[in-house]
Amino acid sequence: MVLKYIVKRVAFIIVALFFVSLITFILVKSAPGSYIETERLLSQNITDITVPPEVKAAWEKAYQLDKPEWQQFLIFLSNAARFEFGPSFQYPSTTIEKIIMRTFPISFRLAVMAIGLALVIGIPLGIIAAFKRNTVIDRIATLVSMIGTSLPNYVIAVFLIYILALKLHLVPSIGWGEPKNYVLPVLSLAIAPIGSITRYMRASLIETLNKEYIRVAWAKGGGFRQVVLKHALRNSLIPLITVVGPQLAYLTVGTVFVENLFNIPGLGKFYASAAIYRDYPMVMGTTVFFATIVMFTNLIVDIIYGILDPRIRKHSMLEG
Structure with a gap:
């Protein structure tokens, strides 16, 4: 049943990639x-x-x-x-696939660092907002998450350059290769995922805390560590997989503006240059590669989510 579901999804991905290539x-x-x-x-x-x-x-x-x-x-x-x-x-002396293999790890590293930072900040913010809901702290966390998800990463990048680089002189505004060069691009990419993770964590934890088994656990005298950390928080983290997986894929393929702004030699920078110079083979190859990354990441997320939550697996398998 699982194998049949995966084969069917892969078949859909192949068809989707055909239409992406055609368009x-x-x-x-x-x-x-x-x-x-x-x-x-x-x-x-x-x-x-x-x-x-x-x-x-x-x-x-x-x-x-x-x-x-x-x-x-x-x-x-x-x-x-x-x-x-x-x-x-x-670049007639090299192939596009070699360029992709050389530059994609840089873009992927940026995306992983941004997601890691987003998880470290977003999960605690979501937990605090859930336990302090309808308070000033909750409203501030909600406002921060709304701003983060509303602003494009290149707007955030320009703002961070102005404040942290030009005004405070804390980090360089451009360059690559040293740890300090990671600060601004990673922050620029992490703001939006922080907002999404905060909102999902808050909503998921509030929903879990209202479940019958949580109320029963409280009634039986369960403590904060046993009820919240062992049961509520663990179950609330599962839906985050559906957010983190696609966010990682979208960040990986969405570093174009940030890489150009900070002069980072990732795949996004080459993709933007190809579009400007009408380098059609590079545009075609990179677009199909990016689409493949997004589609297979979503497939992997669905499989992992099904493994962690048998109800989702059973429902997905029956639909497949």
């Missing part, structure tokens, strides 16, 4: 301009972007752009199935 291909082909024109305009600082026909023809042949678009798409699908995206326009 991305249509969009990049519909976008105005081309790499050689954009590169001449941005890199050489000239206004005449006319490319000699023979140069353009040779370039298109090298990247198989002289073939019909439907054939280009099929070639991409065939290569993507083997995780082979070929060379990018900007």
